Amino acid sequence: MIHTPHVDWFAISTVLVLLGASFIALLGAVLVPAAWRRTFAVTVAALGSLGGIVTSVWLYVDSANGHRVIADSFYRDRWTALTQVILCATTLVTVLVGADRVREHESEFFALLLASAAGMTFFVGSANLMVMFLSLEWFSIALYVLCAIDYDLEGSLEAGLKYLVVGSFGSAALLFGSALVYGATNRIGFAEIAQQVGVHGISGDLLLVLGLAMILAGLAFKSSSAPFHMWTPDVYQGAPTTVTAFMSSATKVAAFALTFRVLRTAFPQEAHLWTWALAGIAVASLVIGNLAALVQTDVKRLLAYSSISHAGFILIGLSTGTALGGRALMYYLVPYSAMAFGSFAIVAARERELGKAVTLENLAGFGWERPFLGVAMWFFMFGFAGLPLGGGFIGKFYVLSAAYDHGWTWLVIVGVLATLVSLYYYLGVVRAIYMRGPQLAVATGGSPPRETLLHIAVGAALVVSVGSLVAVGPLITLARHAASTLPF
Amino acid sequence: MTTSTITSVLIWLPIAGALAIWILPLSRYATGSLAVLVSLVEVGFWIEQAARFNFTRTGLQFSERTPWIKDLHVSYHVGEYGFSLWLVGLTVVVMAACIGYGFWVGRDRPRAYFGLMLMLTGATVGVFVAQDLLLFYAFFEAMLIPLYVLIGVWGGANRIGATLKLLIYTMAGSLVMLAAIIVYGLKVGTFDLVDSPPSASRWLFLGFMLAFAIKAPLFPFHGWLPDSYREAPPEVTAILSGVVAKAGTYGMLRIALTKFPEPSSYYRTVILALGAAALVYGSVLAFRAVDFRGVVAYSSMAQSGLITIGLFSGTNLGYNGAVLQMIAHGLISASLFLIAGAVERRTTTGEFSRLGGMAKGRPALATLLMTVGVISLAVPGSAAFAGEFLILAGAYTRAWWWAAIGATGIVLAAMYVLRLISGVLHDARGPMVQDEALDLRPGELALVVPLVAALLVLSAWPAGISHHSFAGDRPINAVYEQFR
Numbered sequence: 001m002i003h004t005p006h007v008d009w010f011a012i013s014t015v016l017v018l019l020g021a022s023f024i025a026l027l028g029a030v031l032v033p034a035a036w037r038r039t040f041a042v043t044v045a046a047l048g049s050l051g052g053i054v055t056s057v058w059l060y061v062d063s064a065n066g067h068r069v070i071a072d073s074f075y076r077d078r079w080t081a082l083t084q085v086i087l088c089a090t091t092l093v094t095v096l097v098g099a100d101r102v103r104e105h106e107s108e109f110f111a112l113l114l115a116s117a118a119g120m121t122f123f124v125g126s127a128n129l130m131v132m133f134l135s136l137e138w139f140s141i142a143l144y145v146l147c148a149i150d151y152d153l154e155g156s157l158e159a160g161l162k163y164l165v166v167g168s169f170g171s172a173a174l175l176f177g178s179a180l181v182y183g184a185t186n187r188i189g190f191a192e193i194a195q196q197v198g199v200h201g202i203s204g205d206l207l208l209v210l211g212l213a214m215i216l217a218g219l220a221f222k223s224s225s226a227p228f229h230m231w232t233p234d235v236y237q238g239a240p241t242t243v244t245a246f247m248s249s250a251t252k253v254a255a256f257a258l259t260f261r262v263l264r265t266a267f268p269q270e271a272h273l274w275t276w277a278l279a280g281i282a283v284a285s286l287v288i289g290n291l292a293a294l295v296q297t298d299v300k301r302l303l304a305y306s307s308i309s310h311a312g313f314i315l316i317g318l319s320t321g322t323a324l325g326g327r328a329l330m331y332y333l334v335p336y337s338a339m340a341f342g343s344f345a346i347v348a349a350r351e352r353e354l355g356k357a358v359t360l361e362n363l364a365g366f367g368w369e370r371p372f373l374g375v376a377m378w379f380f381m382f383g384f385a386g387l388p389l390g391g392g393f394i395g396k397f398y399v400l401s402a403a404y405d406h407g408w409t410w411l412v413i414v415g416v417l418a419t420l421v422s423l424y425y426y427l428g429v430v431r432a433i434y435m436r437g438p439q440l441a442v443a444t445g446g447s448p449p450r451e452t453l454l455h456i457a458v459g460a461a462l463v464v465s466v467g468s469l470v471a472v473g474p475l476i477t478l479a480r481h482a483a484s485t486l487p488f
Numbered sequence: 489m490t491t492s493t494i495t496s497v498l499i500w501l502p503i504a505g506a507l508a509i510w511i512l513p514l515s516r517y518a519t520g521s522l523a524v525l526v527s528l529v530e531v532g533f534w535i536e537q538a539a540r541f542n543f544t545r546t547g548l549q550f551s552e553r554t555p556w557i558k559d560l561h562v563s564y565h566v567g568e569y570g571f572s573l574w575l576v577g578l579t580v581v582v583m584a585a586c587i588g589y590g591f592w593v594g595r596d597r598p599r600a601y602f603g604l605m606l607m608l609t610g611a612t613v614g615v616f617v618a619q620d621l622l623l624f625y626a627f628f629e630a631m632l633i634p635l636y637v638l639i640g641v642w643g644g645a646n647r648i649g650a651t652l653k654l655l656i657y658t659m660a661g662s663l664v665m666l667a668a669i670i671v672y673g674l675k676v677g678t679f680d681l682v683d684s685p686p687s688a689s690r691w692l693f694l695g696f697m698l699a700f701a702i703k704a705p706l707f708p709f710h711g712w713l714p715d716s717y718r719e720a721p722p723e724v725t726a727i728l729s730g731v732v733a734k735a736g737t738y739g740m741l742r743i744a745l746t747k748f749p750e751p752s753s754y755y756r757t758v759i760l761a762l763g764a765a766a767l768v769y770g771s772v773l774a775f776r777a778v779d780f781r782g783v784v785a786y787s788s789m790a791q792s793g794l795i796t797i798g799l800f801s802g803t804n805l806g807y808n809g810a811v812l813q814m815i816a817h818g819l820i821s822a823s824l825f826l827i828a829g830a831v832e833r834r835t836t837t838g839e840f841s842r843l844g845g846m847a848k849g850r851p852a853l854a855t856l857l858m859t860v861g862v863i864s865l866a867v868p869g870s871a872a873f874a875g876e877f878l879i880l881a882g883a884y885t886r887a888w889w890w891a892a893i894g895a896t897g898i899v900l901a902a903m904y905v906l907r908l909i910s911g912v913l914h915d916a917r918g919p920m921v922q923d924e925a926l927d928l929r930p931g932e933l934a935l936v937v938p939l940v941a942a943l944l945v946l947s948a949w950p951a952g953i954s955h956h957s958f959a960g961d962r963p964i965n966a967v968y969e970q971f972r
Contacts, residue, residue: 327559368597375510378637387633388626394557397622397670401560404670412670416663423659427636427652435640435648472557480559 005071010062012074013055014084015122018091021048022114029107038099038106045095045110049117052088056081056121060478066485068127072189075261077485080125082330082478083257087124089464090250090337091117096457097345098242101352102149109149113246116142120254124261128188129178129215132258136174136222139254140167143247147239159238166231167221174218180211181266190266194487203269212267216277219262223255225311226284233292236304241351244300245344248307249337252314260318260329264486271321278319279411285312286418293425299347299358302425303340306384309422310336316415317399320406326483328398331475335383335391335468342461343380346373349454360432367433372455374433376462383465385426386419391468391475494537495550495566495617498576501533502526502583503610506603516598520591523602527584527609534580541573546959546966548619548682556623561678565619569966571811571957575616575738578815581942582730582822583609585935586723589826592931593833595642595721604634608727615735621669621679624743628699629662631732635724643719650715657712661702668695672747686747693751696744697759703736704792707765717785722829725781729788730822734814737795741810745799746967752800759800760886764893766793771900775907780828780838783908784821787864790897791817797894798879806882807963808954813875815953816946820864820872823939827857830932831912834925840907845917850927854913856936863943865905866898871943874950 009016021044028040059081066077074080094113102109119139126132144167148160182188184207185196197203217228224232236244263274289309296302314336317328350358350366350373367374383390396419403411468475505526509519541549551567568576587605595601611634614627632655640651672692673679687693702709717725745752752759770790777783791813798810830853831846832838847854863870876898884891928936946953958966 324559382633388630389633393626393629397666398557398560400667401670401674404674409671412667416667420656420660420663423655424652427655430636431640431648431651434637435651473555476557476559 008069008076011059011069011076012122012125014052014059014088015118017051017055018048018088018114018118018121021045021051022111022118024048025107025114026111029111032107038102041106041110042095042099045114046092048114049088049092049095052117052121053085053092056084056088060085064481068191073127073131074122075125075127075485078482079257079261079485082482083124083253084121086253086333086337087117087120087250090246090253090341093341093345093457093460094242094246094250096453097245097348099453100451101242101348101454102240105149109146112142112146112149115139116146117250120250124254124257126258127190129182129190130188132262133171133175133178136218137171139251140171140222143167143243143251146243146246147235149243150240155238156240159235162231162238163235170218170221170228172218173214173221177211177214177216177218180207180214182211184208184211190262193266194268197267197269209270209273212270212274213277215262216259216274219255219259220281223252223259223311224308225281225315226288226308227281229285229288229308229311232308233301233304236307237298237300237357241300241344241348244304245341245348248303248344249341252307252311252340253333253337256314256318256329256333260326261486263318263321264326264488268487275319275321275406278315279408282312282315282319282411283414285309285315286414290418290421294421296425297359297361299360299363299429300344302360302429303343303347306422306425307340309418310340310384312418313396313399313415316411317402319411320402320408322402322406323483323488324405325399325402326486326488327476327479328395328402330479330482331391331398331468331472332395334475335395335465338461338464338468339380339383339390339392342376342458342465343384345454345458345461346377346380349373349451360428363429363432364436365433373458376458377433378430379462379465381426381429385423388469390465391472392465394469394472492550492552492567494533495568496552498530498533498537498580499566499610499614499617501610502530502606502613506606506610509599509603509606514599516594519598519602523587523606524584524591526606527580527587530580530609531584534577537568538573538577541568541570543570543956544960551619556620560673561680562622562673563620563680564623565680565682566614566617566623567619568617569957570959571741572616572738574811574815574953574957575734576613578734578818579609579612579616579731581939582727582818583612585822585826585939586727588935589723589726589829589932590721592935593829597641601638601642604638608634608638612731612735616738619681621673621681621684621743624681624739625662625666625669628665628735628739629659631735632658635728635732638724639716639720642721642724645719646715647719650719653712654716657702657709661699661709664695665699668692681743681747684747686749688750689748690751690754693744693748693755696739696748697755700736700739700744701762703739704733704796705736705766705789706762706793706796707769708762710766710770710789713789714782714785717788718779718781722781722825722832725785726822726825726829729785729825730818733788733792734818737792737799737810737814740796740799741807741967745802749968753802756800756802760797760883760890763793763796763800764890766790767797767897768893768900771897771904774904775900777904778839778841780831780840780843780908780912781825782838783904784824784828787901787904788817788821790901791821794876794879794894794897797883797890801879801882801886801890802964803882803885804963805878805885807967808957808961809875809878809880809882811957812946812950812954813872813879816863816871816875816943819939819943819946820860823856823860823936823943824864826932826936826939827853827860830928835918835920835922837920840911841918842920843912843918844915844921845913846921846925847913848917849923850925852928852933856928856933856940857913858909859940860943861905861909863947865902869947871946871950874947874954878954
């Protein structure tokens with residue numbers, strides 16, 4: 001008889017809700033008449049992500065004592081739950097933006113979106129190398145297809161293919177690294193790895209360190225940190241903008257949250273190595289992301305490079321490996337994901353209006369034509385630049401504080417310089433939307449489409465990014481509770 | 489409402505007004521009226537506060553404190569000292585006049601414009617009342633956000649370059665300050681400006697001073713000034729030089745001097761030299777400037793230098809004079825820029841080569857410009873004279889040559905102001921001055937006359953500010969002991 005472990009269904013309820021909604025949405029492709037299909041898929045997807053928010057909030061409340069469930073393969077704790085809340089919220093707004101934007105294959109699109117969200121919510125809770133790899137592949141495969149879903153557009157297909165090839169390379173690195181770590185410690189559970197390293201005194205063992213490096217590289221591919229970022233601009237540019245918005249926020253949140261957990265839980269003895277490695281990656285991301293963004297004219301590419309530079313800021317917090325760094329990371333992810341999502345959603349709106357790629361040139365006059373989206377973009381750009389128009393400001397303050405607290409004043413200076421450089425291109429966007437006359441070459445003519453759902457989604461992102469400035473206290477408390485479940 | 493919430497109301501009322509203007513679909517006229525109303529209510533609240541202010545009491549007044557980021561000991565802490573009260577007053581009065589000016593000239597896109605002006609009001613008041621370093625930084629930066637758009641959208645032909653310079657320069661300074669704030673705050677364990685102990689770190693002092701020196705601006709950091717002052721709409725320039733630049737000198741007084749006593753005396757000579765350089769160089773540039781705004785812009789830089797000299801003289805007289813001069817110069821430059829705006833509206837230019845002879849048939853314009861000009865060149869008996877005299881007396885006790893340099897600045901001031909007055913009002917009639925160009929209209933008078941009236945009151949009773957800025961009129965005590 002095969003021994004089956006006890007399953008704590010509630011611990012994985014968020015995953016199950018999203019997955020269930022994904023199946024129902026997919027069934028809609030065959031069972032629901034074509035005329036109703038879009039409404040059906042959108043409704044199911046929205047309800048599914050709402051359900052995910054509910055269950056993960058519930059889990060947060062109910063998991064004060066973090067522990068592992070299902071044969072010690074999944075963490076039921078607040079770090080998982082809080083990340084899941086962010087992920088589900090991102091999924092929900094993605095559904096809103098995608099609702100009247102997805103061109104065809106509505107059922108498949110939303111089913112894949114939910115499946116990938118489910119994979120991410122599973123990924124962030126993974127407690128051993130195997131679950132980590134499987135769930136990474138799970139959400140990645142869904143994303144590969146989502147990138148290429150407009151397969152009749154060359155850009156979309158190219159994006160999907162690029163992401164597939166580079167992403168698989170990253171996954172392979174992760175898998176290989178996992179194998180090396182397993183070889184060194186004979187364990188796959190995160191906590192057990194640390195324990196074995198302690199017991200056998202194999203800290204610094206070549207196999208272990210090599211494995212750790214490859215795992216880090218694999219995760220850095222997902223979080224698009226330099227020098228593992230090469231795919232990012234092309235994929236972000238080519239993928240349908242809804243998908244880009246989702247990837248730039250959700251994927252990064254999942255990847256960073258898990259990276260911190262793996263490093264703290266499985267490799268605490270190696271901290272002297274990975275703190276420096278991550279600091280190096282952070283600096284590389286800041287330098288490459290910011291400098292490359294300076295010369296971009298395509299707004300999606302510009303935002304892609306900006307997301308790389310923000311990966312650098314987040315990594316500053318992560319690289320300290322301290323509790324303060326963990327809180328800084330968790331806090332940063334909230335306004336960041338809201339701003340990243342919101343700005344791509346606004347690009348999506350303009351894209352539809354123009355029927356072509358959005359450049360700084362053809363953004364001219366946008367702020368006056370569509371006041372709400374313009375103001376929101378203004379908030380997001382200044383927020384990205386770290387001006388006090390939203391939580392991005394506190395996020396930067398927090399990660400830099402964590403760096404100083406860790407004794408890395410030099411990293412504070414790098415962060416400050418990077419912010420100064422980033423101003424140039426963020427201001428460039430604001431300049432484009434407000435300070436140039438409206439372009440007469442807008443092809444479509446007439447008044448812009450009324451996009452209520454998109455406005456709601458952007459409004460939600462705006463509320464979160466501004467709200468996180470006001471409600472720093474409560475958010476930090478949440479982040480503190482979440483981070484306290486990790487071993488320090 | 490308890491008295492201590494007035495400070496918060498002064499910050500958030502205009503910001504709430506800005507939100508209301510952005511959200512409500514009001515007509516052009518209603519939007520402008522609402523903005524003017526809010527700015528006047530703001531002045532009313534300030535008068536109420538000034539009336540209740542106890543000038544003999546030491547320590548912070550009208551203070552309010554709530555934790556903001558607990559684990560880093562950051563709080564929402566606002567409150568006022570005597571000199572902050574005067575700077576807030578300067579802000580609300582000048583902002584009201586400038587918002588009124590915007591309404592009078594009928595700026596395009598009124599909802600965006602007036603919302604931003606109100607947002608700027610709130611942020612600037614916030615700078616002067618924040619008693620927490622991070623909060624101070626947030627407001628210091630928040631001023632830039634509306635300024636960027638105000639200049640970039642409603643400015644002159646070269647506005648894009650001007651805004652870029654303004655932002656890059658000032659952000660370079662403030663980001664260095666952010667690093668200094670983080671290091672200082674984490675080192676002493678609190679970001680509170682009242683609680684935090686002084687530090688002896690020279691690096692941190694320089695980090696703060698860089699930001700303030702750019703904002704003020706002092707001599708080698710003034711690269712952003714000419715473009716911004718020339719390209720911005722006149723009322724925004726009035727705010728920039730009248731109020732926003734004062735945030736730099738305020739920061740020197742509130743943070744650089746009080747929190748870094750040892751470094752500030754170590755670098756005293758350097759900073760006095762930079763102040764003197766700003767004073768002399770600015771005055772010379774003002775004398776050489778070819779247009780109305782150029783003169784006032786460079787003279788603002790000169791005055792910032794003079795105020796810095798007063799502050800870093802480290803004497804009772806110097807501190808008192810510096811505060812008085814901040815207020816007096818704020819009012820002077822705001823009224824001069826508004827008058828410059830009025831002149832430009834009538835003649836489409838500010839260049840002296842194309843202006844002249846405007847006094848004839850325009851008595852109101854001539855009287856006002858003459859009055860402000862005479863006050864600004866520090867004629868004995870004027871507010872600026874009192875301020876400059878105190879500053880020079882303070883500098884003299886430090887070393888006689890600082891006072892000597894300061895005095896040359898005053899001589900130069902007489903030269904450039906008289907050149908300004910004769911270039912606009914007298915001389916032969918310029919080619920751009922038409923007979924049809926009207927005298928100041930009642931609407932314009934209503935904006936400038938209150939500013940000039942305030943200046944006349946200050947001229948009559950400069951001690952109203954100079955003896956009521958520091959508790960018990962003992963600035964050195966206040967700066968080195970009571971602010972902690």
